[in-house]
């Protein structure tokens with residue numbers, strides 16, 4: 001029996017969309033996975049040689065980049081933020097669509113002239129710094145892990161960089177989008193070394209590619 005493969009999936013909102021894609025690629029978690037009362041983090045699957053781990057979205061990339069998991073599913077926002085050399089994202093799963101944007105108060109309270117130095121609240125300090133640097137602006141990032149939208153009203157930062165989908169969270173918190181940074185969707189990610197050394201990984205990448213082609217043609 002070959003060594004078990006570990007597939008990391010995020011606990012959050014991508015999960016519901018990811019499960020049917022995984023099922024069509026031949027991976028179904030055991031029934032306990034769907035039991036909300038179950039606190040286990042590791043689950044068996046319909047493949048004898050694969051287990052799933054359910055972790056936070058940012059940690060999916062970390063587990064896969066370090067080879068602790070060989071495969072995973074994560075948003076392209078997380079991939080861009082970490083920029084891990086050992087992480088390869090071969091398949092766009094066409095789920096979890098949203099975009100990353102700069103936003104500021106609708107009433108203009110953050111716009112104090114043409115600032116060359118900004119303070120930005122975000123979960124994405126690396127993407128944010130790169131985005132502003134490319135425009136000749138130095139961004140001082142205040143790292144938050146959620147609820148970025150309340151930062152401007154409380155004076156923590158003049159602007160935020162966060163994910164936007166419907167735009168409702170921005171609207172409900174008196175913010176407007178001022179710059180579109182990048183479109184986001186969820187990707188299959190694999191560890192590069194594992195891809196080179198274990199043929200099962202390449203076969204799984206192919207299974208996900210085929211699943212996407214069939215979904216697009218349907």
Ligand SMILES: Nc1ncnc2c1ncn2[C@@H]1O[C@H](COP(=O)(O)OP(=O)(O)OP(=O)(O)O)[C@@H](O)[C@H]1O
Nearest residue numbers: 012013014056057058075076077096097098163165
């Ligand atoms: N509003 C949205 N619409 C579509 N996709 C989104 C949206 N918000 C987040 N995503 C995608 O889902 C991923 C996980 O987001 P989610 O909000 O579930 O995680 P989280 O709760 O912020 O993370 P954590 O598990 O670390 O608390 C993001 O990395 C992004 O790719």
Ligand SMILES: O=P(O)(O)OC[C@H]1O[C@H](OP(=O)(O)OP(=O)(O)O)[C@H](O)[C@@H]1O
Nearest residue numbers: 146147162163164165166167168169170
């Ligand atoms: O444009 P919208 O459709 O309103 O979606 C955007 C919101 O969705 C995400 O948050 P999430 O709901 O995942 O909560 P979080 O604060 O825990 O990240 C994101 O961080 C925004 O706050």
